[in-house]
Amino acid sequence: EPEVTQTPSHQVTQMGQEVILRCVPISNHLYFYWYRQILGQKVEFLVSFYNNEISEKSEIFDDQFSVERPDGSNFTLKIRSTKLEDSAMYFCASSVVRAVTGANVLTFGAGSRLTVL
Amino acid sequence: KQEVTQIPAALSVPEGENLVLNCSFTDSAIYNLQWFRQDPGKGLTSLLLIQSSQREQTSGRLNASLDKSSGRSTLYIAASQPGDSATYLCAVYNQGGKLIFGQGTELSVKP
Numbered sequence: 001e002p003e004v005t006q007t008p009s010h011q012v013t014q015m016g017q018e019v020i021l022r023c024v025p026i027s028n029h030l031y032f033y034w035y036r037q038i039l040g041q042k043v044e045f046l047v048s049f050y051n052n053e054i055s056e057k058s059e060i061f062d063d064q065f066s067v068e069r070p071d072g073s074n075f076t077l078k079i080r081s082t083k084l085e086d087s088a089m090y091f092c093a094s095s096v097v098r099a100v101t102g103a104n105v106l107t108f109g110a111g112s113r114l115t116v117l
Numbered sequence: 118k119q120e121v122t123q124i125p126a127a128l129s130v131p132e133g134e135n136l137v138l139n140c141s142f143t144d145s146a147i148y149n150l151q152w153f154r155q156d157p158g159k160g161l162t163s164l165l166l167i168q169s170s171q172r173e174q175t176s177g178r179l180n181a182s183l184d185k186s187s188g189r190s191t192l193y194i195a196a197s198q199p200g201d202s203a204t205y206l207c208a209v210y211n212q213g214g215k216l217i218f219g220q221g222t223e224l225s226v227k228p
Contacts, residue, residue: 029215033215035216040219042219042220042221043161043206043208043216043218044218045215045216046216048214048215055213056213056215075127079169089158091160091161093216095214105149105151105163106214106216107163107165108160108161108163109160110159110160111159111160111161113158
C-alpha cells in the first residue's frame with residue numbers, strides 16, 4: 001500500500017537553528033498538508049499546498065515557516081529560526097483530491113519529532 | 118469556527134468490555150469524519166472514515182456512527198483487548214479539505 005514517507009524521524013536542534021523536515025507524498029497525490037502535535041495537545045493544522053502554492057495556512061504558520069515542493073516528489077517544511085515552543089511531532093499528509101467528499105482521505109506519514117534545546 | 122471535543126479524556130476498562138468513545142463538533146455542516154488511533158509517540162493510524170452521506174461504518178470490532186444534525190459521532194469497540202490501548206482521535210473535514218482534530222480519548226484496557 002502506498003505510503004507517505006517522512007524524514008528524519010527525530011531531529012534534535014539548538015534554538016535559533018534552521019530545520020528542514022522532508023516528506024515524500026504518495027506519487028499521484030496533488031494536495032499536501034503539514035500538521036503538528038505538541039506533546040499532550042491536539043493535532044493542529046499548519047498549512048495546505050496545491051499546485052505549487054499555499055492554499056490555506058493557520059495562525060501558527062508565521063513568517064518563520066515555509067513550505068516548498070522543490071523537485072516534484074519531495075514536500076518540505078522549513079523552520080527558519082527554531083524556538084523552544086516549536087518542539088513537536090510534525091506530520092505530513094497528502095490526498096489525491098481535496099478530501100471533503102466521497103471516500104477521499106488524507107494519508108499521513110509517521111511523523112518527524114523535533115526537539116529544540 | 119469548528120471545534121471538536123472528545124469525551125472522556127481518559128478511560129480504563131477491563132479486558133472484554135464493550136465501550137463507547139464520544140466525539141462532538143460545533144458546526145454540523147461537516148464533510149467527512151474520520152477516527153484515528155495513535156500509540157504513544159507514534160503516528161496516526163486511520164481506523165474508520167464516515168462519509169458525509171453515511172450514518173455508520175464498521176471494521177471488525179469497531180463501529181463508528183455519525184449524526185450530523187446533533188453534531189455527534191461515536192466509536193464503539195466490542196470485546197476490548199489490551200492491544201486496543203491507545204489514544205483515539207476524532208477529526209472532521211472542513212470545506213478546504215483540512216482536518217480538525219479533537220484532543221483524543223486515552224484508552225487503557227487492563228488484562
